[in-house]
Amino acid sequence: MALSADESGRLGELLTSRAEQVTQRWTEIMVGQLRGRLSQAELVRQVQELHRALLDALGKGTVDLQAEESTELRAVLAEFSRGQARQGLSATETATGVFALKEALLAALEADQSVETLRDYVAFSALVDQMGLFTFETFVRARESLIADQAEQLLELSTPVVKLWEGVVAVPLVGTLDSARAQVVMERLLQTLVDTGSPYAIIDITGVPAVDTQVAQHILKTVVAARLMGADCIISGIRPQIAQTIVALGIEFGDIATKASLADALRHVLRLTGVETSRRQPRREA
Amino acid sequence: MERVPILKIGEILLVSIQVDMSDQTAVALQEDLAERIVATGCHGVIIDITALDIVDSFVGRMLSTIASISRVLDAETVVVGMRPAVAITLVELGLSLNGIRTALNVERGMELIAIDRADYDHDETGDDPIPEPTASP
Numbered sequence: 001m002a003l004s005a006d007e008s009g010r011l012g013e014l015l016t017s018r019a020e021q022v023t024q025r026w027t028e029i030m031v032g033q034l035r036g037r038l039s040q041a042e043l044v045r046q047v048q049e050l051h052r053a054l055l056d057a058l059g060k061g062t063v064d065l066q067a068e069e070s071t072e073l074r075a076v077l078a079e080f081s082r083g084q085a086r087q088g089l090s091a092t093e094t095a096t097g098v099f100a101l102k103e104a105l106l107a108a109l110e111a112d113q114s115v116e117t118l119r120d121y122v123a124f125s126a127l128v129d130q131m132g133l134f135t136f137e138t139f140v141r142a143r144e145s146l147i148a149d150q151a152e153q154l155l156e157l158s159t160p161v162v163k164l165w166e167g168v169v170a171v172p173l174v175g176t177l178d179s180a181r182a183q184v185v186m187e188r189l190l191q192t193l194v195d196t197g198s199p200y201a202i203i204d205i206t207g208v209p210a211v212d213t214q215v216a217q218h219i220l221k222t223v224v225a226a227r228l229m230g231a232d233c234i235i236s237g238i239r240p241q242i243a244q245t246i247v248a249l250g251i252e253f254g255d256i257a258t259k260a261s262l263a264d265a266l267r268h269v270l271r272l273t274g275v276e277t278s279r280r281q282p283r284r285e286a
Numbered sequence: 287m288e289r290v291p292i293l294k295i296g297e298i299l300l301v302s303i304q305v306d307m308s309d310q311t312a313v314a315l316q317e318d319l320a321e322r323i324v325a326t327g328c329h330g331v332i333i334d335i336t337a338l339d340i341v342d343s344f345v346g347r348m349l350s351t352i353a354s355i356s357r358v359l360d361a362e363t364v365v366v367g368m369r370p371a372v373a374i375t376l377v378e379l380g381l382s383l384n385g386i387r388t389a390l391n392v393e394r395g396m397e398l399i400a401i402d403r404a405d406y407d408h409d410e411t412g413d414d415p416i417p418e419p420t421a422s423p
Contacts, residue, residue, distance in 0.1 A: 188371030197390055225373040230366060230388035230395075 003063040007123045012058035015051065018108040023047050025107050029100035033093060046083070049076055050098075065130045074134065081135040085142040094139045098132040112216070159185050161192040168200045168269050169193065170262065172237075174207030182218035186225060193231045201226055202265045206237030216251040223256050232272075234258070236265035290315045292322050298330040298399055299323065299361075300392065301394050304337040310347045316355060323359045330399035331356045334392055336367030346381045364388065364401050366395040 003011065015022060027047045031040060053076035060069050077098070084094040102125045108115055159181065164170045171189050175181075189201060203219060205211065223233040236259040238246070246253075259265040287310050293300040305311065319331065333349065335341065353363040366389045368406055376383065389395035 176381070186374060187370060190373055193390060194370060197394070198392060199390060221377045224382055225377045228373040228376055228383060228388055229368045229370070230364075230390045 003058075003123055003127055005061040007120060008058045008061060008063045010120055011124050011127075012055060014105070014108060015055055015058065019051065021049050022101075022104045024060055025050075025104035026100050029103055030097050032087070033100075035095060037089070038087065046097075047078055050080060050101075053077075061091070063127060065127070065134060073131075077135050078138040081139040082142040083212055085139050085146065091136055091139050091143075093109055095132045097134045098135050099128060101131075102128050155181060155184055161188050163196060163198070164266055165270065165275075167196075167198045167273065168202065168266065169196060169198045170202040170265075172204045172207060172262075174184065176210070177208055177215045177218055177274075179214075179218070181274050182215075182222070186218075186222045189222060190225060190229060193226060193229060199231050200269045201231055201233045202262065202269065203233055203235050204237040204262050205235065205242070206239070206262070208242075209244050211245055211251075213249055213251060216246065216253075220253070220256075232257075234265045234268060236260070237260045287311065287314065289318070294317055294322070294326055294328065295396075297328055297403070298332055298396060299326065299328045300332050300334065302334040302337070307345050307348060312344075314354060319352060320355055320359065323356060323361050329361050329403055330396075331361050331363045332392060332395045332399070333363065333365045334367045335365060335372070336369070336391075338372065339369070341368070341372045341376060341382060343379070346376070346383055349383060349386055361400050362387070364395040364398050366390065366392050402412075 023044075027040070027044050030043050030047065034043070049182065056062050057070050057073040059275045064070060065074065080097075081094050084097070094230070105124055105128075109121055154175075159171070159173075161169055161171050168194050169189070171185060173185065177185070188204075192198070193201060203222065205219070208215065219235065226233045234257045235253065238258055238260060257265075257268060259268060288305045290305065290311065291299060292315075293302075299319065301315070301319065303315075307315075322328070323331070329409075331352070333352065335345075335349075338345065344391055349365055353365075356363045364387045365383070368388060387398065389398050
C-alpha cells in the first residue's frame with residue numbers, strides 16, 4: 001500500500017498550496033475532539049510538525065510507510081503518539097488525531113469533483129490509514145513500556161530489608177506477593193543475611209492483603225532457604241482473617257515460629273539471643 | 287587427584303571445599319575426615335562451602351553422609367557459608383539437607399559448636415545448662 005510518484009506529487013502540491021486551510025481544519029478537528037485537554041498552541045505545533053514531515057516524505061517521490069525513505073515520517077509519528085500516551089490520552093484519540101487529516105483533505109478537495117480526484121483521495125486516505133495504524137501501534141508500545149517501567153519501580157520500592165537489632169533483620173512485605181516479587185524478596189533477604197551476618201530474620205506480612213496457598217508456598221520457600229544458610233525466620237503480622245484463611249486452607253507452617261505482631265516477633269528473637277532477660281524491668285510489689 | 291585439606295582449629299576440624307567435588311574426592315574426604323576425627327578427638331566439624339557455586343544432589347548427599355559419619359564418631363557437623371543462590375536452588379529442587387545443621391559463616395558455626403559442647407558437658411555432669419531466671423515473688 002504505497003503512493004505512486006504521481007499521486008504523492010499531487011498530494012504534496014495540494015498540501016503545499018492549501019497548507020493554511022488543511023492545517024487549520026486539522027487542528028480544529030483535534031481541538032474539538034480533545035475538548036481543551038491539550039493547549040491549542042501545542043496542537044498547532046504537533047499538526048504543523050506532522051504536516052512538514054509528510055511534505056518531506058512526499059517530496060521524495062513514492063511514499064511507503066514501511067520503506068527506508070520514510071524513517072523521518074515514522075519518527076515524527078512515533079514522537080507524536082508517545083507524547084499523547086504520556087499525556088494520558090486514549091489510543092482512539094491518538095489515532096483519530098491522524099485520521100483527522102482525511103477530513104481536512106476532503107475539505108480542501110471539495111471544489112474539484114472529477115473522478116481523478118476521487119481516485120487520488122482514496123489513495124491518500126489509504127496512506128493516512130497506514131499512518132494512523134502506525135501511530136496506534138507506537139502508542140500501545142509506549143504504554144506497555146511505561147507500565148513495565150512502573151512495575152519494575154514498584155518491585156524495587158516495595159521490598160526493603162531493614163535491620164531491627166544487632167543480628168536481626170526484617171522484611172515488611174506490602175502488597176500482593178506474586179512469584180516475581182517473592183523471588184526478589186527471597187534473593188534480597190538472603191543476600192542481606194550474608195552481608196550483615198544476621199542469624200535471625202523476621203518476615204512481616206501485615207501489608208499482604210491475602211494469603212493463599214501460593215503465597216504461603218513462597219514464604220515457606222524463603223524460610224527454608226534461610227534455614228539452609230543457617231538463619232532462622234519468624235513470620236509476623238498475621239491478621240485475624242489471614243489466620244482463619246491459613247487454617248481453612250490447611251496450610252502448615254510446621255516448626256516455623258509465627259507471631260501476631262512485629263513487636264512480638266522481635267521480643268521472641270531477643271529472648272532467644274538472651275537480650276531481653278537483661279532488659280527486663282523488675283516487677284513492682286503491689 | 288585433588289584432596290580437600292582438613293584444618294584443626296582448637297577443638298574443631300575445618301573443611302573448606304574449594305574444588306568441584308567428584309566421586310573420588312568425596313570418598314577421599316570422608317575417609318580423611320573420619321581418620322582425623324578419631325586421631326584428634328575433635329567434637330566439631332565445620333564444612334565451609336562459601337566457594338561452591340553449585341550444590342547438587344550429589345554434593346547434598348555427600349554432606350549428609352559426612353554429617354552421619356561424624357555423628358557416629360561423636361562430632362557435630364555444621365555446614366557454613368552457603369550462598370543465597372545455592373540456597374534458592376536447593377529449595378527449588380526440594381532438597382532440604384535434613385539432619386545437617388547450618389550457620390551463616392565460620393565464626394557462627396564455631397559458636398554453635400561451642401554452645402552445643404557446653405550444653406553437652408553440663409548434661410553429663412548433671413548441671414542445668416542455663417540457670418533459670420529466678421521468678422520474682
